[in-house]
Amino acid sequence: MIFNLLTVLSLTVSYAFADSSVDRGSKTFEYVTAASFPDYQIRVRQLDSPCDPAVRQYTGYLDVSEDKHLFFWFFESRNDPHKAPLSTWLSGGPGGSSILGLLFENGPCTVTSANSTSWNPYSWNEVSNMIYLDQPAGTGYSYSTSPHTVDSSQEAAKDFYAFMQLFLIRFPQYADRAFHILSESHGGQYATNFASYMNRRNNAPGRIAQRINLESILIINGLVNAAIQDTTSPEYACSGPYAFWDKNGEHCKTLHSRIPRFRKLFQQCRDFGTPLTCVPAMIYGSVGLQEGFEETGLNRFDVRKSCVGITHCYKEVGWAQTYLNSSKIKAALGVPTEVNYHWISVNISQAFTRAGDDTHDAMPAVQQLLEDGVRVLNLAGDTDFASNFIAIT
Secondary structure, three states: OOOOOOOOOOOOOOOOOEEEEEEEEOOOEEEEEEEOOEEEEEEEEOOOOOOOOOEEEEEEEEEEOOOOEEEEEOOOOOOOOOOOOOOEEOOOOOOHHHHHHHHHHHOOEEEOOOEEEEEEEOHHHOOEEEEEEEEOOOOOOOEEEOOOOOOHHHHHHHHHHHHHHHHHHHHHHHOOOEEEEEOOOOHHHHHHHHHHHHHHOOOOOOOOOOOOOOEEEEEEOOOHHHHHHHHHHHHHHHHOOOOOOOOOOHHHHHHHHHHHHHHHHHHHHHHHHOHHHHHHHHHHHOOOHHHOOHHOOOEEEEEEEOOOOOOHHHHHHHHHHHHHHHHHHHHHHHOOOOOOOOEEEEEEEEHHHOOOOHHHOOOHHHHHHHHHHOOEEEEEEOOOOOOOOOOOO
């Protein structure tokens, strides 16, 4: 999904954290800790020039118990950063790098070749202070030395919440700003679960952490309820606005006939929640109900276009991966030389699938957020087959 979009997403207050500390003794990183989050710290460094030199920008890592390290890149707003809201962008996947979203979708600069970028006048930091976070560990520039892989949005939500708490210790001027979680694709699970966890912590009796001013979440062509959404693939392919198969043909009849079996498999996954039940359900939904799509040669994220011999249907994806793996860029961003950037982590994607994360119904969380005053914007482009608009709208 490619979007050049400015969303109108605004008090600056310094906040004192009695149990926190910021160590500025290192020439490379500042270290931020808090007694209320003993298993976490963040490392932060200010950058000089990459991407958007006219604004202040910082990179760093959330370190989790010394074996998980989540990379982030933060840009102040181009317009009135002292009053602009704060937002975090989360790409989907699962295992999709948010830094690819930065360079290819809505960030301050756009990748133009394997070794260059250009300034993006439509960047979302025109109206908001923007954080791009590669999560969970193993995604993008994030890395881990632990054999355990985070495999659920609920588990990832805890790391995200700790990150935001420590981020606001380092940048207290944003502590009372409106905060927005922005997401796409599997971000329908990320945004709802992360916001739900943050909302519960905000409202918990005896809360000791900073209250984060969660204002809204944005979900773009997001996975919210696969039980409903996956069944619409045949309808989109055969009768949608850009239908690519004959709705009266045998192939469309076959795809539609498979929907009852998918529902049965999906219910077994929800009943038992094991890899033996969830993996077949998700494979049947993404393969059985979309069989033959690869042979069309179309781009599943924009079916108006073809996709032949190009990484993920877009040459920019390959450019971004090469650009972010250059030693020069790694050094500028404070990324360890041994970390290899991949725009998507197959290991993370498989782990989430085995755990059945794709199968969770996020609508109860959305309902609770709305009841608690957190706004939800569900945005759907109509050319995306991977997560089509029919069930979303």
